[in-house]
Amino acid sequence: MTDTAMLLLILSAAVATYLTRIGGYILITRMNTIPPRMQAALNAVPAAVLTTLWAPAFFTEGWDIKLALIVAGLVSLRYPGLAMLFAGWATTMVARHLFGL
Secondary structure (H helix, E strand, O other): OOHHHHHHHHHHHHHHHHHHHHHHHHHHHOOOOOOHHHHHHHHHHHHHHHHHHHHHHHHHOOHHHHHHHHHHHHHHOOOOHHHHHHHHHHHHHHHHHHHOO
16 A cells, blocks of 8 residues: 555544544534434444555565464454553564564
8 A cells, every 4th residue: 555545544544533423413402312322323433444455465465463463453352552552563664573574
């Protein structure tokens, strides 16, 4: 993936995130109660946006990045964000050093 394509992907995800958040805010402020289906849709937005960020790297990069994303994902289930970032970074560095990637 080229740098331009990655930049466009990040910008698109940022715009999508902004529009869904502002759209949700506008809808919610105009309602007395939130319907269950709308609540479920709004709850799904963060996972969808996160997927648009990590999926291209997982499917286009090498095994070092794939391994780092898996490790970071597992660490994120138990520990805060900084630990997840460190685990992913450390996994990438170790994989590159050991396997010459």
